[in-house]
Amino acid sequence: MNLAMDKRIVAVVGHFGSGKTEFCINYALERAKLYKKSALIDLDIANPYFRSREKRSLLESAGIRVFGSFYQSEITAELPALTANARFPLEDKNYAVTIDVGGDASGSMILIQFFKYFIEGDYELLCVINKNRPETSSIEGALSHIYRIEKETGLKITGLINNTHLLRETRVDDIIQGYQFCQELSKELRIPIRFSCCPVLLYEDLCKKDINEAMKDGILPVALHMRETWLDKKP
Amino acid sequence: MSERVLMKGNEAFGEAAIRGGCRYYVGYPITPQNELTEFMSREMTKRGGKFVQAESELASINMAYGIAAAGGNVFVSSASPGIALMQEGLSFICSAELPLVALNVSRGGPGIGGIQPGQADYNQVTRGGGNGDYHIPVFAPASIQESIDILYDAFSLADEWRNPIMILADGMIGQMMEPVTLPEPKAPISEDEIAVRKPWALSGTKKGHRSVVKSLRMQPNDLEKHVEKLFEKYRQAEKELVKYDSDRIEDAEVVFVSFGTTARIVSEVIDMLAEDGIKAGLIRPISLWPFPEEAFSKVNPKTKVVISAELNMGQMMTDVKAAVCGRFPVRLINRTGGIIPTSLEIYERAKKILGEYK
Missing domain, CATH: 3.40.50.920 (Rossmann fold)
Incomplete structure (x- = not known):
């Protein structure tokens, strides 16, 4: 996986619960290794829990500045508003910016106000797909989500992220099936599959599988930063 | 067994309720259960049910009271302060012996509190915030799958006991994701069936007898007898509904x-x-x-x-x-x-x- 050629601004949209936040945190951490200045903008003003701003200290310790709808240390408030400084890393062209957008078309609407920063060649708008989410488990369902997001934002999605998983029940085959599913979407939409997320523990197994080079190049090993281990404890 | 899917608690609550026989949902938005109200607004009409966004929680519970009196399988949901507003209605519904399913996706309190998860509604749901002698069976799932299983059975349980059934799921369960297996949908009860299976319901004139739904009992002897009858039911529930x-x-x-x-x-x-x-x-x-x-x-x-x-x-x-x-x-x-x-x-x-x- 080589992130050096990625566009300066990478905004991530998708169905709620598709795994945007985990992707953004893992991606931003990986990306921060390549840039002097990097930032994550948390634009999720729809979800009350599991937002990337909760991992602010982890991100900041990796040199990533975190912006979003919070004031100082207040990260749990439910404010459907943004602080003006969220624009700062978009204005400063030295920043590599990852944008964690809210879920669904309604959550992605917030991007409209940043329209002027989405200059062709300077940004990517990636859509996370998890085939195991009921509403995006069929091609029609996934396409309709994508079209709704595009219609709402007025922006064209430029790439797909295959994040097909079942949390800690994920098997390597789920990821491969998710990739094949994204291949169909990719053909239909004429956009590339940019990444396939793979839990760190399954990374070696996935690499050993007979998968094509394009898929191999796009594997992003993900650690579940947002998920406390007890959440997977059987009660 | 159907396949595993990844669902958020709030969506799964809605899906399980519909599959379990819910045909009416009345709600008012409140965090951290908003995804459920949103899900029901989209799904209920598609799947033969009715959705109403009420103007408040007070309106929700009283609309649900009316639907339950007419024999409809009705579901209300809210979060802590919203459930507090419903307490009066729940007392009335218990007295009128009507079935209803209520879900509390609880958050911090007292007062408007905060939006992060809490379990401080234990007294509210087990003791009841409404007036009078009554009880509501309360189930507290610890996972999304368990929430699905409880909600799926809740509508028939409420019908069987002619009493509200409360589910207390804290905000974390509402907001977290989990791989789950969904049960097969139950066939909905038709209006003709309501008249037969729920003879107490205000289901129209076709059934040939008069039903009265009320909680007002002005004669002390009459009220005492009514409360004693309710408590016979609660004693039975104490034997049969224990789950751990x-x-x-x-x-x-x-x-x-x-x-x-x-x-x-x-x-x-x-x-x-x-x-x-x-x-x-x-x-x-x-x-x-x-x-x-x-x-x-x-x-x-x-x-x-x-x-x-x-x-x-x-x-x-x-x-x-x-x-x-x-x-x-x-x-x-x-x-x-x-x-x-x-x-x-x-x-x-x-x-x-x-x-x-x-």
């Missing part, structure tokens, strides 16, 4: 009592203590009313201490103490205000408490 889970309590040095999200953290703590050679067990009440007192009779007589772990100031302690009946000391490990303790925090506090009972 227990783990390693027969030889435990320390027994935790915990429900919902907290029980999951405690499960991890029990494994951590086991690594130190400390035998710990868990009683996980699933029915909060009726409280599973019988579970405590199986606790190792040599247990040193019983620890109630809760996301409130110790509201369940009253029930735990009554169940323990002086046989063991009862202590509390808690956080409140929307803070969820880590496994490590509970582990350390439990070890400190255990140190006092050598």
Whole structure:
């Protein structure tokens, strides 16, 4: 996986619960290794829990500045508003910016106000797909989500992220099936599959599988930063 | 068995309710259960049901009262302060002996509180905030799958007992994701069937007899008789609706009592203590009313201490103490205000408490 050629601004949209936040945190951490200045903008003003701003200290310790709808240390408030400084890393062209957008078309609407920063060649708008989410488990369902997001934002999605998983029940085959599913979407939409997320523990197994080079190049090993281990404890 | 899908708690609640026979949903938005109201607004009409966004929680519960009186399988949901507003209606519905399913995706309190997860509605849901002598069976799932299973059965259970059934799922369960298996949808009850299966319902003139739904009883003798009749039902519910889970309590040095999200953290703590050679067990009440007192009779007589772990100031302690009946000391490990303790925090506090009972 080589992130050096990625566009300066990478905004991530998708169905709620598709795994945007985990992707953004893992991606931003990986990306921060390549840039002097990097930032994550948390634009999720729809979800009350599991937002990337909760991992602010982890991100900041990796040199990533975190912006979003919070004031100082207040990260749990439910404010459907943004602080003006969220624009700062978009204005400063030295920043590599990852944008964690809210879920669904309604959550992605917030991007409209940043329209002027989405200059062709300077940004990517990636859509996370998890085939195991009921509403995006069929091609029609996934396409309709994508079209709704595009219609709402007025922006064209430029790439797909295959994040097909079942949390800690994920098997390597789920990821491969998710990739094949994204291949169909990719053909239909004429956009590339940019990444396939793979839990760190399954990374070696996935690499050993007979998968094509394009898929191999796009594997992003993900650690579940947002998920406390007890959440997977059987009660 | 159908395939595993990944769902968010709030969506799964809606899906399970529809598959379990819910045909009417009345709601008013409140965090952290908004995705459920949104889901129902989209799905109910598509799947032969009706959705109403009421103007308040008071309106919701009273619309639901009307639907239940007409024999409809109705579902209301809210979060803590919203459920508080529904208490009057719930008292009326209990008195009128109508079936209804209510879900509380609870958050921090008192007052408007915060939006992070809480379990401080224990007293509200088990004691009832409405007036008069009544009870509502309350079930507290600890996972999304368990929430699905409980909600799927809740509508027939409410019909069977002619009483509201409350589900207390804290905000974490509403907001988290989990792989789940969904049950097959039950066939909805038609209007003709309502007249036959619910002869008490105000289901029109075709059925040939008159039904009266009311909670007003002006004659003291009449009201006393009515309350006694309700309590015959509650006594029966206390025998039949008890539900709990227990783990390693027969030889435990320390027994935790915990429900919902907290029980999951405690499960991890029990494994951590086991690594130190400390035998710990868990009683996980699933029915909060009726409280599973019988579970405590199986606790190792040599247990040193019983620890109630809760996301409130110790509201369940009253029930735990009554169940323990002086046989063991009862202590509390808690956080409140929307803070969820880590496994490590509970582990350390439990070890400190255990140190006092050598």
